Amino acid sequence: MPDMSLIEINDLKVHYPIRGGFWNRIVDNVKAVDGVTFNIEAGETYGLVGESGSGKSTTAKAIIGLEKATSGTVMYKGKDVTKGENRRKLDYNHDVQMIFQDSLSSLNPRKRIEDVIAEPLRNFEHLDKEEEKLRVLQLLDIVGLDADALYKYPHQFSGGQRQRIGVARAVATHPKLIIADEPVSALDLSVQAQVLNFMKKIQRQFGISYLFISHDLGVVRHMCKNIAIMTRGRIVEVGTRDDIYNNPMHIYTKRLLAAIPETNVNHREEHRKHRLEIEKIYQEQQATYYDKDGMAFPLVKVSPTHSVALPPHLAKEFEQQSENEGVNV
């Protein structure tokens, strides 16, 4: 039997009802997440990328159990953790932690850092005062903060330092998976790199997996082995880092790649031209990449590691190819 992935998300859907009319009946649904499937392996960083409103955060919330799945499964240790009873049985809330974009609102402003970081320890491990303090100090050290941080409050830190505190808190109970929802989007470029480096260091040290959510393919590049591109509630392209950056095939992925800012001033003009070119192609062709309801087409395998939601006229070639390969086996 093949090894199980750490977590397997299968055809996950989260639809929100829209009510209206005199009787306040359900008149339609917002398909925030509409059939998302991917696996995260132990120790890897999996990227989920898309623009605002594409359904990334709702996917994350459904995985962690903060949002109810309309259908589909999230399999962890062989059980579906969209069901509360399985989450409790498997200690899922201990094993899966989250880091949010805005640490100022996600860290309790009235608690000192010692208590902020100790909170998950108090929920899940019963240490005495001395042991607890030692653990908090170790965690601060791992994310490069001094012991005097213990007695300060979140607002006394910079954005980058607060994100590091969020990382220390998430890692406190040695989780198996950390869901990081836009963990560096609110930070300056130089500080982003610092926080990402701490995240990588911690990953090596504790062997944890990340689900790394971002709107920016530039940020994800140095973090993720596998990446899924999401828009309008569906995955439109999924592949290895190499597939996505060197052979993007969906028009939406190409546009996201062109949107990565060029840091080298000598290449800025060239990059601007390329971006405008892609934008023109996007405007001309995007309608063909979605069905009559504006939804992405089913994914088609274009290589063993790479799948793309190609429109039917482009998908044909690859469907034919896989059929032929099937015959050869």
Ligand SMILES: Nc1ncnc2c1ncn2[C@@H]1O[C@H](COP(=O)(O)OP(=O)(O)OP(=O)(O)O)[C@@H](O)[C@H]1O
């Ligand atoms: N509770 C809700 N009720 C109705 N619609 C919702 C709800 N939560 C999210 N949505 C809608 O679902 C879609 C996906 O939202 P989601 O927050 O998952 O996107 P996102 O990609 O994470 O964007 P962002 O980065 O801006 O949070 C959006 O159209 C949003 O308006």
